[in-house]
Amino acid sequence: MRQKKTPAVANVTVLERLREAGLRPTRQRLALAKLLFARGHRHMSAEELFNEAKTHRVNVSLATVYNALHDFTEKGLLREISIDSNISYFDTNTGNHHHFYFERSGQLEDISEDHISISSLPPAPGGAEISRVDVIIRVKA
């Protein structure tokens, strides 16, 4: 399939992000990355991204969506969040932050890191290295 003649600025940016991450900017990855990163921070499931792709006439297989999400996550472009056993969310905000989780809708909302403070961490047994701290505030809504 041909590329459009006039890629928007967003395209260029996304393309560079992929290259910098060491990922070949294939047609599919570019399209998915554009959907993911074009509009601010998002928390998306694979199924959501797959459907959004369909809506935008981006024809990718579901396997490709999963491949891309995992590739992006491995390269630090996304962060995977497990909240409700059985769906994985992928967060375009990769900085340290926390989440509201709306139980009714399944939506996530960011909480800035400096609203949460953890005092006197107990001895991480065996001096093990901490890889991440997740705070999830579940709200009934």
Added chain:
Amino acid sequence: MRQKKTPAVANVTVLERLREAGLRPTRQRLALAKLLFARGHRHMSAEELFNEAKTHRVNVSLATVYNALHDFTEKGLLREISIDSNISYFDTNTGNHHHFYFERSGQLEDISEDHISISSLPPAPGGAEISRVDVIIRVKA
């Protein structure tokens, strides 16, 4: 099947816990509750409990294990924890507390509530009620 003649003290305690919770103390529930609550706080998956039951010659179906875990959770005897999208853990410690999660082994370890403090919670949007705060510290071990 017959009951043993001399139920240990633990049996009686467990039986009372089930009754107080409004759950009929069936043979299966009693046996599972005994496995769950007999020895301090535990974090178990359905599969683990199912296997432990087998080991102890407690013959229950997998469906019954799931039914019991969910019934116990609904009645406040257990707390369900979702950490690694695809397995649910059930925590016999139902008080407020947090967790270390050992990524390698998949094990959980409690962190006392007073080691974690959350300052100036942001506006829970729409004044929604908070149902729970989960802090998970993932460690590489």
Added chain:
DNA sequence: GGTGTCTTTAGAACTGTTCTAACGTCCTTG
């Protein structure tokens, strides 16, 4: 253009969990 590596894909397979529908258990009430 040839060659090797990476990517995509459809669909099958897998896995944890839930559902179905039949059967068992036991309490209630006459």
Added chain:
DNA sequence: CAAGGACGTTAGAACAGTTCTAAAGACACC
């Protein structure tokens, strides 16, 4: 006690999200 009914258990089928397989496609490099 008999009959009825609510509740509980079960094997296996079904389900849903995810991963795997194997083959075809794209592309970089020579």
